[in-house]
Amino acid sequence: MRVLLVNVPHPSIGSRIPDDHLPPLGLLAIGGPLIDDGHAVRLIDAEFGPMSIAEVVSEATGFAPDAVLFGHSGSTSGHPVIAAVACALVKVMPRVLIVYGGVFPTYHWREILHDEPYVSAIVRGEGEETARRLMRALEYGRDLADIAGIAFRDVSGPRATQPAPVIANLDACRIGWELIDHARYSYWGGLRAVVVQFSRGCPHLCNYCGQRGFWTRWRHRDPVRFAKELARLHREQGVKVINFADENPTVSKKVWRAFLEALIAENVDLILVGSTRADDIVRDADILHLYKKAGWQRFLLGLENTDERTLELIRKGATTAVDREAIRLLRQHGILSMATWVVGFEEETDRDHWRGLKQLLAYDPDQVQLLYVTPHRWTPYFRLAAERRVIQPDRRRWDYKHQVLATRHMAPWRVLAWFKFTEMVLQCRPKAIWRVLFQRDAGLRHAMRWYTQMGRRVWPHEILEFLRARRLKWGPSVREFWGAPQDDEEQSMTATRPERRVGRREAA
Incomplete structure (x- = not known):
């Protein structure tokens, strides 16, 4: 699959005032295992600029992703921006899959899946292993109910699967430093x-x-x-x-x-x-x-x-x-x-x-x-x-x-x-x-x-x-x-x- 990782521009004062920018560790941690699984992975870091929603959409469509993955360390305050960018992406790429992870969606999955129909699935908890399993299931059309640690919609509405186990060996999941x-x-x-x-x-x-x-x-x-x-x-x-x-x-x-x-x-x-x-x-x-x-x-x-x-x-x-x-x-x-x-x-x-x-x-x-x-x-x-x-x-x-x-x-x-x-x-x-x-x-x-x-x-x-x-x-x-x-x-x-x-x- 062609997987696009998007780090949206964050509105907080701490992100906008300094001239320095730090890499989005959470998305890089997801990217490394996905690359190792054979996916074509790219990162858009919209903090630089910061990029407008139109600029993010333009760059994303040029990559033509099958799935777009969002996550942000400033999870609660970053959610409205992620929602706006995801909605704009789906308007120009109706078939793209939107996957969302991080602290805020882990707990607010019910509201997000209810209010934001363009979100395909939510990764709950740490995402390295869960994202790998989810991408395989989406690629081959498997039942999402069998994947621990996610939330999605079925005919009855939003539902969450059983929690995923914690990753015992943190060294088993490498950081995708090559993405930056x-x-x-x-x-x-x-x-x-x-x-x-x-x-x-x-x-x-x-x-x-x-x-x-x-x-x-x-x-x-x-x-x-x-x-x-x-x-x-x-x-x-x-x-x-x-x-x-x-x-x-x-x-x-x-x-x-x-x-x-x-x-x-x-x-x-x-x-x-x-x-x-x-x-x-x-x-x-x-x-x-x-x-x-x-x-x-x-x-x-x-x-x-x-x-x-x-x-x-x-x-x-x-x-x-x-x-x-x-x-x-x-x-x-x-x-x-x-x-x-x-x-x-x-x-x-x-x-x-x-x-x-x-x-x-x-x-x-x-x-x-x-x-x-x-x-x-x-x-x-x-x-x-x-x-x-x-x-x-x-x-x-x-x-x-x-x-x-x-x-x-x-x-x-x-x-x-x-x-x-x-x-x-x-x-x-x-x-x-x-x-x-x-x-x-x-x-x-x-x-x-x-x-x-x-x-x-x-x-x-x-x-x-x-x-x-x-x-x-x-x-x-x-x-x-x-x-x-x-x-x-x-x-x-x-x-x-x-x-x-x-x-x-x-x-x-």
């Missing part, structure tokens, strides 16, 4: 870059997380093979920056140390950036020198909030003392820390924002990223937010960078004022300015200046977009807007064995 021109993709201020996954899933139980249930359980790639792949990308393709898409790659200290040592042995000059938990950094205090030697320059730490009551509400499983210690340890070892902080909880007041700002200053992170609380229907947190009022009806704005819910005690403009004031104070305090201008480490100085430059561009854009945006004064409840809670369906796949918890004693 590496010279087009950059990060960290124009440095050639890729996105990778060492692991999938997370064993922690944060009740707002939209990813944990999608991956079902935590697994990891072979640490030595993974290190060799990164080294090969550097030597053969000139890749400099490795951006980890993992939710929590450091779960197992033993495995993570093996990866660090293997990458150090490859002796390649890489910049590694990614996310992890503060308690893992504190746990690994004795091997943080290996992190630095392997190339780590920044970790995003999901602090989420500085209020202990809020942390308990969202079941973060962390403490402010651990968060502060993690930032101190990273700075001691020459690794930047980016602290995320979430605002927009229902009972927040001016006093809460002021207290949070003071605690963030006490943490003293190198960088800060503020986000708005955004509930997902398939998470336990959705039930806690189900009766809150929606003020942003445009689903393209449900991307964590726009206010979507009303708060009880504060008007939206006041929430925005605290949001931007907190960013300004954190990034403009003397310590932060000193690090931007006079950081001794040239690599870290470049990183700080690049992030500061990007922030200067995003900051006024967010304010202008807020002033222009249409908001509801008294909108529907979250339940009315999205539908009934789906936390009973949170686990998208079937675990082949019970999830293995890595305790501190074992990890040490």
